[in-house]
Amino acid sequence: MTHHELPASMIRAKDTVGTTAGYMPGFGNDFETEALPGALPQGMNSPQRCNYGLYGEQLTGTAFTAPSHQNERTWCYRIRPSVKHSSRYSKIDLPYWKSAPCVDPDVISLGQYRWDPVPHGEGLTWLTGMRTMTSAGDVNTQVGMATHIYLVNESMVDSYFFSADSELLVVPQEGKLRFCTELGVIDIEPQEIAILPRGLVYRVEVLEGPCRGFVCENYGQKFDLPGRGPIGANCMANRRDFKTPVAAYEDREVPSTMTIKWAGQFHSCKIDQSPLDVVAWHGNYCPVKYDLKTYCPVGSILFDHPDPSIFTVLTAPSGVEGTANIDFVLFRERWMVMEDTFRPPWYHKNIMSELMGNIYGQYDAKPQGFIPGGVSLHNMMLPHGPDRDAFDKASYSELGPEKLDNTMSFMFETRFPQHLTAFAATEAPLQDEYIDCWSTIEKKFDGTPGKK
Numbered sequence: 443m444t445h446h447e448l449p450a451s452m453i454r455a456k457d458t459v460g461t462t463a464g465y466m467p468g469f470g471n472d473f474e475t476e477a478l479p480g481a482l483p484q485g486m487n488s489p490q491r492c493n494y495g496l497y498g499e500q501l502t503g504t505a506f507t508a509p510s511h512q513n514e515r516t517w518c519y520r521i522r523p524s525v526k527h528s529s530r531y532s533k534i535d536l537p538y539w540k541s542a543p544c545v546d547p548d549v550i551s552l553g554q555y556r557w558d559p560v561p562h563g564e565g566l567t568w569l570t571g572m573r574t575m576t577s578a579g580d581v582n583t584q585v586g587m588a589t590h591i592y593l594v595n596e597s598m599v600d601s602y603f604f605s606a607d608s609e610l611l612v613v614p615q616e617g618k619l620r621f622c623t624e625l626g627v628i629d630i631e632p633q634e635i636a637i638l639p640r641g642l643v644y645r646v647e648v649l650e651g652p653c654r655g656f657v658c659e660n661y662g663q664k665f666d667l668p669g670r671g672p673i674g675a676n677c678m679a680n681r682r683d684f685k686t687p688v689a690a691y692e693d694r695e696v697p698s699t700m701t702i703k704w705a706g707q708f709h710s711c712k713i714d715q716s717p718l719d720v721v722a723w724h725g726n727y728c729p730v731k732y733d734l735k736t737y738c739p740v741g742s743i744l745f746d747h748p749d750p751s752i753f754t755v756l757t758a759p760s761g762v763e764g765t766a767n768i769d770f771v772l773f774r775e776r777w778m779v780m781e782d783t784f785r786p787p788w789y790h791k792n793i794m795s796e797l798m799g800n801i802y803g804q805y806d807a808k809p810q811g812f813i814p815g816g817v818s819l820h821n822m823m824l825p826h827g828p829d830r831d832a833f834d835k836a837s838y839s840e841l842g843p844e845k846l847d848n849t850m851s852f853m854f855e856t857r858f859p860q861h862l863t864a865f866a867a868t869e870a871p872l873q874d875e876y877i878d879c880w881s882t883i884e885k886k887f888d889g890t891p892g893k894k
């Protein structure tokens with residue numbers, strides 16, 4: 443199958459005006475889409491009998507009574523209601539996919555850590571290839587998050603999944619994936635991201651493998667676009683660059699498995715048909731993809747290095763204003779023009795904890811050692827900053843306008859301390875010597891004035 447063809451069973455809405463390649467533009471829009479003409483009821487949600495013999499079903503992403511500007515829900519018109527599965531749920535084990543609280547007494551999380559890319563494996567799917575690196579907060583109280591690396595080289599076949607615990611922010615680094623979801627099909631590749639909402643059923647197929655990437659599993663309030671404040675109505679991530687798929691459905695009766703992540707545990711049940719049978723839907727609770735190359739960075743244009751919050755793509759609020767459960771922050775290509783300024787990140791200690799991943803190229807604070815596919819963790823209040831080489835180069839170079847090219851890294855930043863899993867501490871390729879990158883930093887102070 444070439445990656446432009448849909449699975450034979452999947453019937454997708456015809457592209458209509460305003461859609462490109464099966465996607466509708468916008469973030470948080472109220473969309474409507476139908477794969478068969480007239481499948482979507484107009485002017486009401488629950489007709490006595492739906493067209494085509496479809497069943498109406500609502501999926502809520504916020505409490506019924508959430509404030510109306512935050513309320514999210516989608517109405518699905520499907521071949522069968524989701525509740526039609528053919529067995530009870532039974533517990534299964536996915537030992538590498540962990541949930542908070544996951545605090546292993548033998549693992550030390552206090553520290554500065556860095557990993558090389560986790561190597562690809564054999565026969566790994568979206569479910570068996572998920573490797574939790576860190577977790578924070580508590581999945582049961584819907585606070586915090588987990589970070590994962592996925593290693594996927596096999597498609598899910600007659601197998602479906604949803605997470606009741608979380609929405610998943612997916613950041614590919616290698617390979618191309620297809621998410622066949624109840625609400626339509628999303629293809630993503632490196633330099634794109636996708637958000638899969640809590641409760642949405644999908645199957646993950648490999649379009650071009652092997653695939654590796656990063657996942658932020660958000661237990662809390664949903665990701666949203668940050669307020670831009672005085673920046674105004676444009677730049678950073680723009681709403682129109684987010685894409686939601688048009689309706690697509692399968693009418694396929696084959697013995698299949700549904701796996702559910704629920705309160706940190708995994709269960710599966712049998713289902714006699716594809717659950718991706720939503721023929722039409724309308725609403726604002728839906729999956730979305732975004733091309734990171736459309737992120738318009740705004741920065742300092744005279745002097746000084748602003749806080750990295752200037753590069754926030756998405757923010758998941760915690761309830762405390764301005765203090766995110768998670769910020770997703772992007773360090774991409776940009777011009778550096780600041781005069782008389784130490785341009786890379788300053789040395790710092792941060793109350794938030796910072797997990798970073800490299801999508802491609804070189805990160806300015808760490809020209810060596812932090813390689814594409816690699817991860818670093820600078821946990822709550824633990825000091826970090828440029829390595830010795832980056833410091834020297836930035837302190838003594840001739841400053842003029844300079845294009846920071848060949849660079850795309852990101853940060854999952856949370857208000858909570860992140861706890862390493864046993865996998866991160868003992869199985870993943872941890873760089874034991876990481877903190878040595880700062881050990882040769884010199885004392886320059888000798889009591890005499892002047893720049894040294």
Ligand SMILES: O=C(O)Cc1cc(O)ccc1O
Nearest residue numbers: 749750786787788796807826
């Ligand atoms: O630690 C890091 O490299 C991430 C980061 C980047 C930056 O420009 C400012 C602060 C910060 O934590």
Ligand SMILES: [Fe+2]
Nearest residue numbers: 792796820826
């Ligand atoms: Fe930092």
